[in-house]
Amino acid sequence: MTKDKQNLFGLNQQALTELFATLGEKPYRVKQLMQWIYKYHEFDFDKMLNLSKKLRQQLKDTTCIELPKVAKQDHALDGVIKWVIDTGADNFIETVYIPSDDRGTLCISSQVGCSLACTFCSTGMQGFNRNLSTAEIIGQVMLANHYLKDKDKRISNVVFMGMGEPLLNEKAVYPACDLLLDDLAFGLSRRKVTISTSGVVPALLRMAERVPVSLAVSLHAPDDTLRNELVPINQKYPIQELLSACKVYLNAGTQERHILFEYVMLNGVNDSVAQAKKLVTLLKGMSAKVNLIPFNPFPKTQYITSKKVTIASFQDVLFDNGIRTTTRRTRGEEVDAACGQLAGKIIDKTKRIKVTI
CATH class of the missing domain: 1.10.150.530 (DNA polymerase; domain 1)
Incomplete structure (x- = not known):
């Protein structure tokens, strides 16, 4: 700037x-x-x-009025576009555009890195440097819009599912949401803007009242023991506390709300039929949908992707118990733009072993 x-x-x-x-x-x-x-x-x-x-x-x-500085732009065979953005001081973030027949989804970052250290996520393994400003967040959307406007492509959905935990950067994320919803700016409906969180409960409660956007929760496990390992913030805000905050979100405002629970499928870790039944018990009665995400590998990871038949069996258990469930199609994998693969380049300032929030 x-x-x-x-x-x-x-x-x-x-x-x-x-x-x-x-x-x-x-x-x-x-x-x-x-x-x-x-x-x-x-x-x-x-x-x-x-x-x-x-x-x-x-x-x-x-x-x-300045667009972000693009260090690199990658195109996948399936139409996915990934921008590597230079945020200064030898730090880089990533933004991904995912086209489909009926929509164009832009996945944006909210932080340079991430401090939550989820063990299945490449970003979490990179460490954390700083929060992005509102200008840096909106700049990602404007950059993509600027590139796509003459190519007969559009952005219909914006998801805070890129690098970082959005609810640890409320000061910048909420004004960015205001602009995404504002008819004088991007004019997106509240259902077309989604904040994804790993479960920062106090911020989730504030979000319920502050911005009327959609909510996605990175759950990934049906019990505290396993979630403590996969999503370390669970040690501070365990599942039942998180679900209580989710119910506050569902009842806030005057318009009907729903929650998307994200669940990465890790072979032999969280993908058994017994764990699917535990997940049913957790979510029964909530206005929610589950999105099963085949794990996308990255260098030095300890995990492998669940088998297709295992994912199908897991999904059948949820579906048979009345829980709306989809399996996410992996997109942009060959340019490391798939879910969980965004890494950029981060100078870690945390030097942390355990998350402290």
Whole structure:
């Protein structure tokens, strides 16, 4: 980002209103500016001719509109695109676009690395450097939009399922959600924006009231003993405490809500019929769907992917007990863009063995 200038991608509508107030401008200027940025993809203040010359100069002096710096762009045979983004200080994050017949999903990162150290996740094995700013989060969406706009492709869904734990970066993630939902920005419906969490319970409770977006929970085990091993944050917020927070989320707001529980399938670890039955007991009666995710390998991992027949048997148990269940199709694996494979390049600042949150 231009030194000492505020990137306007980091300001939601309320923050822009406050900015214009400090410049002595009326609130209607917010709509004008947002149209230039998000509708017309115009980043040159001098071309925003419905803004006064004085205002354009003030904006140039104090703010900027800058896309992230792309270090590398990879294309998979199935249409998946992965951007490796340079965040400075020799740190890199990754953003992935996943096209399908009826949608285009953008998987964005919220942190440089991750401190939660989930043992089946490549990002977690890289360590943690810092939180991303709102501008860096929204910049990923704008970057993808900018690239796709002339290629007859669109972004219909945005998921915070890239690098990092979104609910450990609330300060930046919630304003980013505001922009994703704002009709003057991206105009996505609340069902088309999803925050995925490993179970940061206090933040999940705040999220239930703060942003009306969809929720995905990285569960991955049907009992505390195994989840403590796979998802170490479970040692602080065990399953029953997490599920209690999920019920608060489901009952918050006036519109009906649902939860997607993510469950990575690890051969001989969490994929038995008995464990499927335990999962049924846990989730029975909740307005929820389970997404079974075949494990995507990465260097030095201790796990292998469950067999297809094992995944099918696991899914049958859930389905036969009335739990909506799907198995995720692996996409972008040959460019390391599949679920759990995002690693970027991280200078770990935590030097941690156990997660402390």
